[in-house]
Amino acid sequence: MQLKIKIEVNPTQELLRSDVKPPFDVIKITKFVITVLLIIITIGYVCYRALITPAAQPKIVNQVMADVLEPSQPIAEKIEPEISPSDKAIEKAPPQTLEGKVLEAQAPDRLIKAGQPEERFLTTPHESPKAASLSTQSLATNVVKQVKAVALSNHADRSSQQNSHIVRAQLTSAIVAREPLDKLNSAISLATTNQVYLFSEVKLLNGQDIFHRWSLEGEVLANVRLSIDGDNWRTYSSKAFTDDMVGAWKVEVVNQQNEVIHSVNFDIAH
Known part of the structure; x- marks a missing residue:
């Protein structure tokens, strides 16, 4: 009895061939995933930049002004005057000076x-x-x-x-909204007010200093320096009075050349 066994060492190509195709293309799926990731990363970066970049804020100018300041803190403020056409013509005209011509006796x-x-x-x-x-x-x-x-x-x-440098100068009991509250006369009673302000509005003194010189019976008791930073400028100084400061008072507006350009006389009484 003979038994024959046949073994094929190299299988045929038909046995190795698979007719079943994969359901998805791996290469295409990989490319698609990479593209989606790039899009998501780009969108995320743009959103992150938008969040961390602050929006441009409008410039805010702090214009807080106190209605009434302390006596030791005089204020000064630039104002823009209303100039009529005639005033403009005067400003544009060259300054005119008067020169005295002395006649010579011969x-x-x-x-x-x-x-x-x-x-x-x-x-x-x-x-x-x-x-x-x-x-x-x-x-x-x-x-x-x-x-x-x-x-x-x-x-x-x-x-x-x-x-001509003085536009306004008056005594007042207070300064409100950078303007004198009232106008005091030459006779002031301590029963009514114990502090007096001298309000001054000057022009054509830009870049200079003026002084408010307070005197009692001819003796200077206070000399307040005020800087002028505009062609038209409002400023003031004040003086507090006690019972032993009654008498004849004078406050003078003095320029840098120590010339009195305005003065106000008043009396302080009980």
Whole structure:
């Protein structure tokens, strides 16, 4: 009896071939997942940047102003005045100055007047020496009068220029909203108020300092420095009074050249 066993060492290709196809394509799925992850990461980064970046805040200017400050804290504030067309024309015009021209007294037979043609005054043989002397004295008197008039005009012009820096100056019992609450007269009673403010509005003193000089019976008791930081500027100082400070008071507004440009007199009584 013979038993034959046949073993195939190399199976045929048909046995190894599988007709079953995988349900999904792994490569395509991998690419899709990577794409989705990239999109999610991008969106997350944009949202994170939006959250951590603060929005632009509008600039806020702190304009807190106290209605009434302490006496030791004078305030000053720039204001924009309402300028009429005529005022604008005046501002644009160049400043005009008055120059005094002194007439020079010369010899009796010759007198030259400023701005006029030369005139000669000659004595004739028929004119007596007495008449010529009277004529010379009269001319010299006229020259002296004209010189005095020019000097007075220059002094008045300087005074007007100093006073032109003061727009307002008044005594008041309080400052509210950067303006005087009232206007005190020259007689002030301690029974009514024991603190007085001098409110000042000045112009054309930008960049300079002014002083409020408080005096009792001619003795200076306080000298307050106030800085001017605009062409039109409001400022004030104050003085508290006690029972032993009654009498005649004066407060002066003084410029940097130590010139008094305004003064106010008042009396403090019980």
